Amino acid sequence: MLVDLPGGWSPLLGRLAWSQIPYANPILAPLFVAVVIGAIAIIGLITYYGKWTYLWKEWLTTVDHKKLGVMYIIIGLVMLFRGFIDGLMIRTQQVWAVGPHSSGVFGSLHGYLTPFHFGQVYSAHGLIMILLAATPLLVGFMNIIVPIQVGARDMAYPYLNALGLWITAAAAALIMISLFVGDFAHNGWFEYAPIFEMQYSPGVGVDYWIWTLQLVALGTTLGGINILATIIKMRAPGMTWGKLPIFVWASLSANVIALTSFPALQIALALVAADRYLGAHFFTAGMGGNLMLYTNLFWIWGHPEVYFVILPAFGMMSEIFPTFSEKPLFGYITMVLASMAIAGVSWLVWLHHFFTMGAGPYVNSAFSVATMLVGIPTGVKVFNWAFTMYRGRLTFNAAMLWAIGALFLLLIGGLTGMMLAIPAINYMVHNSVFVVAHFHSMLLVIVYAIFGSVLYWFPKVFGFKLDEFWAKTMFWLFSAGTALVFVPMYMLGFMGMTRRLEYVFNTGWQPYLDVMELGIVVYTLSVLAFFILLYVSVRDHAKNRVGADAWGTSRSLEWLTHSPVPFYNFAVLPHINERDEVAWRRQHGIDNVRPEHYEDIHMPNNTGVAIIMGGLTFVLGFALTWRIWWLCLVSLLAIIGLMIIRSFRGDPGYIITGAELQRMEEEAYRREAQIADSHHSHPVSGGVVGNAMAYQRNDSSK
Amino acid sequence: MDLNWRNWLKKGWRAAALAPVLLLGGCAHNPFWIFDPKGVMAKTDLFYMIVDVLIMGAIVGLTALLVVWFMWRYQKGKNRGMYDPHWSHSNTIEVFVWGIPIIAVGFLSYFAVRGTFEINPYNPTVITHHMKPNGDPVEVDVIATDWQWLFVYPQYHMAVANELVLPVHTPVFFRLTSSAVTTTFFIPQLVGMIDVMPGMRTKNALLSDHAGEYQGIASDYAGAGTSWMTFKTKMVDKADFAQWVQKVQQAPGSMTYASFNRFAEPFINVNHHLVYFSSVEPGLFDHVMTEVMRGKTWPIPPMMTENMVDYMKKQAAEHRD
Amino acid sequence: MSSHASTVDPKKAELWDTHHHSHDVISTRTLGYFLYLLSDGMLFATLFAAYGVLSYQHSYFGGPTPAEFVKPWYTFAQTIALFLSVLAYGFGMNALKHKNKSGLINGMLAAFVLGVVFLVLDIRDMSHLYSMGITLASSGGMSAFMVLTQVHATHIFFGLIWILVMIAQVMTKGFTEETVGRLLTLRMFWHLQAVIWVFVYIFVYLWGYIS
Numbered sequence A: 001m002l003v004d005l006p007g008g009w010s011p012l013l014g015r016l017a018w019s020q021i022p023y024a025n026p027i028l029a030p031l032f033v034a035v036v037i038g039a040i041a042i043i044g045l046i047t048y049y050g051k052w053t054y055l056w057k058e059w060l061t062t063v064d065h066k067k068l069g070v071m072y073i074i075i076g077l078v079m080l081f082r083g084f085i086d087g088l089m090i091r092t093q094q095v096w097a098v099g100p101h102s103s104g105v106f107g108s109l110h111g112y113l114t115p116f117h118f119g120q121v122y123s124a125h126g127l128i129m130i131l132l133a134a135t136p137l138l139v140g141f142m143n144i145i146v147p148i149q150v151g152a153r154d155m156a157y158p159y160l161n162a163l164g165l166w167i168t169a170a171a172a173a174l175i176m177i178s179l180f181v182g183d184f185a186h187n188g189w190f191e192y193a194p195i196f197e198m199q200y201s202p203g204v205g206v207d208y209w210i211w212t213l214q215l216v217a218l219g220t221t222l223g224g225i226n227i228l229a230t231i232i233k234m235r236a237p238g239m240t241w242g243k244l245p246i247f248v249w250a251s252l253s254a255n256v257i258a259l260t261s262f263p264a265l266q267i268a269l270a271l272v273a274a275d276r277y278l279g280a281h282f283f284t285a286g287m288g289g290n291l292m293l294y295t296n297l298f299w300i301w302g303h304p305e306v307y308f309v310i311l312p313a314f315g316m317m318s319e320i321f322p323t324f325s326e327k328p329l330f331g332y333i334t335m336v337l338a339s340m341a342i343a344g345v346s347w348l349v350w351l352h353h354f355f356t357m358g359a360g361p362y363v364n365s366a367f368s369v370a371t372m373l374v375g376i377p378t379g380v381k382v383f384n385w386a387f388t389m390y391r392g393r394l395t396f397n398a399a400m401l402w403a404i405g406a407l408f409l410l411l412i413g414g415l416t417g418m419m420l421a422i423p424a425i426n427y428m429v430h431n432s433v434f435v436v437a438h439f440h441s442m443l444l445v446i447v448y449a450i451f452g453s454v455l456y457w458f459p460k461v462f463g464f465k466l467d468e469f470w471a472k473t474m475f476w477l478f479s480a481g482t483a484l485v486f487v488p489m490y491m492l493g494f495m496g497m498t499r500r501l502e503y504v505f506n507t508g509w510q511p512y513l514d515v516m517e518l519g520i521v522v523y524t525l526s527v528l529a530f531f532i533l534l535y536v537s538v539r540d541h542a543k544n545r546v547g548a549d550a551w552g553t554s555r556s557l558e559w560l561t562h563s564p565v566p567f568y569n570f571a572v573l574p575h576i577n578e579r580d581e582v583a584w585r586r587q588h589g590i591d592n593v594r595p596e597h598y599e600d601i602h603m604p605n606n607t608g609v610a611i612i613m614g615g616l617t618f619v620l621g622f623a624l625t626w627r628i629w630w631l632c633l634v635s636l637l638a639i640i641g642l643m644i645i646r647s648f649r650g651d652p653g654y655i656i657t658g659a660e661l662q663r664m665e666e667e668a669y670r671r672e673a674q675i676a677d678s679h680h681s682h683p684v685s686g687g688v689v690g691n692a693m694a695y696q697r698n699d700s701s702k
Numbered sequence B: 001m002d003l004n005w006r007n008w009l010k011k012g013w014r015a016a017a018l019a020p021v022l023l024l025g026g027c028a029h030n031p032f033w034i035f036d037p038k039g040v041m042a043k044t045d046l047f048y049m050i051v052d053v054l055i056m057g058a059i060v061g062l063t064a065l066l067v068v069w070f071m072w073r074y075q076k077g078k079n080r081g082m083y084d085p086h087w088s089h090s091n092t093i094e095v096f097v098w099g100i101p102i103i104a105v106g107f108l109s110y111f112a113v114r115g116t117f118e119i120n121p122y123n124p125t126v127i128t129h130h131m132k133p134n135g136d137p138v139e140v141d142v143i144a145t146d147w148q149w150l151f152v153y154p155q156y157h158m159a160v161a162n163e164l165v166l167p168v169h170t171p172v173f174f175r176l177t178s179s180a181v182t183t184t185f186f187i188p189q190l191v192g193m194i195d196v197m198p199g200m201r202t203k204n205a206l207l208s209d210h211a212g213e214y215q216g217i218a219s220d221y222a223g224a225g226t227s228w229m230t231f232k233t234k235m236v237d238k239a240d241f242a243q244w245v246q247k248v249q250q251a252p253g254s255m256t257y258a259s260f261n262r263f264a265e266p267f268i269n270v271n272h273h274l275v276y277f278s279s280v281e282p283g284l285f286d287h288v289m290t291e292v293m294r295g296k297t298w299p300i301p302p303m304m305t306e307n308m309v310d311y312m313k314k315q316a317a318e319h320r321d
Numbered sequence C: 001m002s003s004h005a006s007t008v009d010p011k012k013a014e015l016w017d018t019h020h021h022s023h024d025v026i027s028t029r030t031l032g033y034f035l036y037l038l039s040d041g042m043l044f045a046t047l048f049a050a051y052g053v054l055s056y057q058h059s060y061f062g063g064p065t066p067a068e069f070v071k072p073w074y075t076f077a078q079t080i081a082l083f084l085s086v087l088a089y090g091f092g093m094n095a096l097k098h099k100n101k102s103g104l105i106n107g108m109l110a111a112f113v114l115g116v117v118f119l120v121l122d123i124r125d126m127s128h129l130y131s132m133g134i135t136l137a138s139s140g141g142m143s144a145f146m147v148l149t150q151v152h153a154t155h156i157f158f159g160l161i162w163i164l165v166m167i168a169q170v171m172t173k174g175f176t177e178e179t180v181g182r183l184l185t186l187r188m189f190w191h192l193q194a195v196i197w198v199f200v201y202i203f204v205y206l207w208g209y210i211s
């Protein structure tokens, strides 16, 4: 029943063979050497400083939602960097391969990438950026912020949380290894039927794509369940639904989307796998298959997915604007309603991604109108942010600049989205770089909101602020890059340039491509500025230490506890009286009132099971990709066995006594007082990066 | 459709769109294909684009100005505007905040629905409502392969690969299918996109009054050869068209299903070669479609174009047309 | 109006949770599991949609259609087995209320055996089809038929493993918060699979048989 494979297969190694390793590729081989050297250097450094036990005990086995969140964000940033390099490669190919007289190197006719490789680059770029950069970054922030904002000590299911992280890490590892072992899919981030069938994509690229996405879907579903349960069940006393911080609402609406839409993707992928592995005929053109079914299933997930990533970003903006306008968010209730409306309508519009597939005018116009309806709640959000600034006292620090940049990008992306939503316009610009420019405007809204949030919440997690000067430098460079890349792209869209061209047949487009290449250079500078920002901030961290309320004007609950947040979040859970609890306490001068006495609290133990599970899912994904059946079986059995063993062992957790808590809290208050006294004149010791959760707990686990 | 203000709008928009181009060097040819339509379908598309951009642009533009104004007025330390630390709700504003987008979406929906019917590729009323009873439209059967276009003219029993020649002032009706994967048929200045799918038939139509040469594109990614899967579209006078038909009908090649079977094998059309087929097996279009539905495929060799230069050599050695 | 039309007097307000309330572990766990089952339900909904699209005459492409090989009584036997299994599980859970360990284990064992009967019937059915040359590679329609029914069977398979694990846990650990919580979630899982089977039986087997 298994399909005939083009090329060899052996029971031991499946499709894997030496010829699958691109050791002769002039781009990949040096990159591989660099990666190996880098890995050896990192391993060497960790060994040299003797940090392995620290790494294992404090990070790799942790179930602390903040550390897991930080690791999510690190994965996201690494993948954002990888995706950026891909973007740079795409742009460089297109600026080079223009017209029949352009030169070619490395075996390609034009430019430096053959069609086969170019396809892999943009497919990996799209998939990585949306699912392994934006999603982990947002999930990371939700992980860190949501439990603190609802006044909980951890997520509802700490172990599950760790599992979600390591499965996401496995997905990232799988797509990264496709660089050096075999090849990645080359038909775009969403693939299409029937081009992903064995006849048209005989390599393992599509298989890598299937299992990477499948792992991401699994990880995101687990994370979504956790966040929803945390919000529903773990709220501090007094936190009614009407007092829920707005970012929590945003996370709620986003994860409702995730939980209900990812299954559609999982099924779509499973059916593609059935076609490719078992010879089924779900999406083939012949034998009773239906290729339009794939398109529908994919976008039934794919469209809600883009709102899954934008809603948390909206939530972040809704936190940043009030803090730096020194005013409550305008129209809290309509803001919540708008989030829910976006989540709801996001289900009814998927067909707008294929108006050109030949559905009748009734269907097309129904979906067109449904699509435009999303503009209403989104508009409400934009207006509410504007009126949050109205009669405010605005501070334009770097975090606020990113949020404002996001707002303007949203306007541009919204304008162009509304153009695409009308079939009569869509027929002209569908599949063109105009669409690419539209969705980059929108997806950059997310990137802007994320960088804003990095600046905004960094002091909460690490206890010191990032450097303002370099943060602003990065912002302006990044924005210049955005303008230089995406304005010409919109113009090229009006010139009829279609997307995914690895050879550009019209020499008239050259000047615009040149400007975009310049934009990429500016983007690269902004990436440099980001590294400098990190370096400078860590170097000067002692000068920039902050107390609980890092900005002095913040409003929601996370600012009530210390910075950096202790591993138990709140020694005594707060009782919530008002929607903007911290602002309210500050206003009435009771923000420094401490709890009177401390009681014992119960915390979960660390566990190494989650990371081992992550490793096993990676092995499973790899074995499935290469059709190494024995390895599939072994890793699957190991996963099931481990689950059973863990369910027998359980986790009793451990107790921190009230006295211990009191000691740690007093130390924290002392440190905060010191920061307040020092007026930044002399550095304060304690709490550096890595040692982020400065409070070492006495390890009673294991 | 014949309202005056439409033309007026179009002129204004075109002037605005052209302005930057003229500044850039003032070439006579407008590279903004979408703003320079030469066919009825594309023109209608442009009209709706203008309407949409005007409505949305007004709202989005004003919103942007409002935000900029607030940013200027309420900057901390400048004391330009009043600070009200508790103000966070106003029923009047809520009404506008919801009302304006609702009304705007209402307007846009009207145009969206109307436009969808006007250029419905299966029955575009902008073309069919103005057709003379004896307008003898030209029919073209389009078959996309990996990675060439075969245009069959069933009325003339002939076919052309990779070039489309059509008479002006004449409605043209397309039937489209693909032998391999899904791609999209697109001639930016004449007609919008329609997907071309294996084992299925889609339709499209165009009508143009402007002779000239226009770029045709395979606008959905179909594999390694997509970037070169372009075709020139020539709109010519009726007389020239008749002459051209005669020329093709004298060409040596002929197209049967057997020769199609060879034609449809993966071929990257780097040199944009054209082939004329003076005769075509009747019903070729349906024949291809049924074969594909029965499961016929033209598979891609593994790792195709891993090395493009080598691949092109191989392809040249095969001497295929 | 402002959101800070303070209703709470800051001087008297309660600022810290003095009642030391703790979260109910079992209900939190059940909620999470319910959410998971929601996504599992969506999974099946998508599969049913795919099946709906691929169950037209032309989807079978001249090959075998369910009408030719479905034996409604055979599948009805499967239905009965699964329902009895759910019922047995229910009796077991009733025993749990009375802290009756052996009653629970007996109920679970019965549920397990009946589940195995279901699965064996299914496997027999599939190998019979295979021997007639009907596989999921026969046509798009058959792909949808096979995948939908076998995804359900896979759920049953994992449910059976889980039942075994729970029998072992109850035997070794007794009724702890953990085991009781798991017994409750397992019940939700088992019920949902039975409900989904009803849909499979009606829409795939019966409807396929009739049309």
Ligand code: HEO
Pocket: A306, A307, A309, A310, A352, A353, A354, A371, A372, A374, A375, A376, A378, A379, A380, A382, A410, A411, A413, A414, A415, A416, A417, A418, A420, A421, A422, A426, A429, A430, A431, A435, A438, A439, A442, A443, A446, B056, B059, B060, B063, B100, B101, B102, B104, B105
């Ligand atoms: C985060 C991501 C994101 C977001 C938020 C959006 C938001 C929107 N999108 Fe976009 N999109 C996103 C990401 C994508 N879109 C795509 C493709 C895509 C397509 C198909 C294009 C094609 O392939 O032919 C359409 C029709 C839209 C429409 C819209 C609309 C109407 C909105 C609306 O939500 C915008 C709402 C915002 C507005 C309107 C501005 C603010 C409102 C104001 C100021 C009030 C006034 C408003 C009115 C009067 C309505 N999108 C693709 C393509 C994938 C691919 O092909 O690879 C991606 C990735």
Ligand code: HEM
Pocket: A084, A087, A088, A090, A091, A122, A123, A125, A126, A127, A129, A130, A134, A187, A188, A189, A190, A433, A436, A440, A443, A444, A447, A485, A498, A499, A500, A501, A520, A523
């Ligand atoms: C940082 C700057 C970025 C640059 C310069 C960039 C550049 C590009 C380019 C050149 C393309 C291909 C266009 C084409 O098909 O012709 C592309 C595609 C794409 N990009 Fe980006 N990008 C950037 C950031 C992002 C981000 C942040 C995201 C998502 C969060 C993203 C998501 C995508 C997607 C989904 C595609 C489509 C891939 C496909 O066609 O399959 N990009 N990008």
Ligand SMILES: [Cu+2]
Pocket: A302, A303, A306, A349, A350, A352, A353
């Ligand atoms: Cu969409």
